[in-house]
Amino acid sequence: MIGHLRLRMGAAVATILVMLAVSVTACQATLTKSVSVKQTPAPTPTPTATLTPCPAVANWPVKLVTADVLTVVTQYYSAKHLTPITIYKNQEMVLDVKEQSAGVHSCQNPGGPNGGYVGAVPLTATAAVMVYVKHEPYPAMPISSNFVTLAQIPGTGWTVVAESTGP
Numbered sequence: 001m002i003g004h005l006r007l008r009m010g011a012a013v014a015t016i017l018v019m020l021a022v023s024v025t026a027c028q029a030t031l032t033k034s035v036s037v038k039q040t041p042a043p044t045p046t047p048t049a050t051l052t053p054c055p056a057v058a059n060w061p062v063k064l065v066t067a068d069v070l071t072v073v074t075q076y077y078s079a080k081h082l083t084p085i086t087i088y089k090n091q092e093m094v095l096d097v098k099e100q101s102a103g104v105h106s107c108q109n110p111g112g113p114n115g116g117y118v119g120a121v122p123l124t125a126t127a128a129v130m131v132y133v134k135h136e137p138y139p140a141m142p143i144s145s146n147f148v149t150l151a152q153i154p155g156t157g158w159t160v161v162a163e164s165t166g167p
Contacts, residue, residue: 043137054107054115057167060130061094072158074147077135088132093167095128095149097121102161120162125151130167 051094065087077085099105100119109115121128128151149162 049116051106051108054109055096055099056110056115057093062091063094065090065092065131068158069131069150072150072160073131073133076148076160077123077133080138082135082138085133085135092129092131095121095130097123097125097128097151100128117156120149121151122153122161125153127152128161132167 010149029037031126069092070087073087077083100121101123102119102120104116108116128149130147130149132145134145134149143165146163146165147167148160149164150158151161152158
């Protein structure tokens with residue numbers, strides 16, 4: 001009985017492969033008859049000279065964390081039951097809103113290859129900062145520190161727009 005099933009399965013697979021080959025051949029014939037295929041040039045890579053340098057964290061201005069930012073970050077982690085928190089050196093890094101705007105940004109690493117990063121700051125923000133926060137570990141994983149990006153939105157105030165393990 002098992003040998004009989006194997007033969008039937010083998011025949012079924014062979015039939016499906018033949019049908020697939022016939023279908024692909026028919027599609028190719030239809031395509032060449034009905035559509036003139038135009039060659040689209042491959043996109044040209046962005047020349048290195050036109051890319052802006054990647055942001056260097058070491059060059060970001062640093063200032064003492066403001067009470068408003070501390071309050072928002074504390075509330076953010078309190079809602080996740082990950083308090084108490086501490087902000088490293090009680091400092092915030094001041095971000096360039098346009099440079100850190102939401103989306104993917106291509107850039108040139110100093111002395112290295114092209115790079116990129118993802119920004120999270122809405123262009124409507126009037127200011128943005130990043131803080132390094134130490135907190136209670138997440139229950140599912142032993143991560144107990146993160147970089148938190150906040151944006152100051154008109155009419156809303158400071159809000160957390162990103163949390164990540166790296167700046």
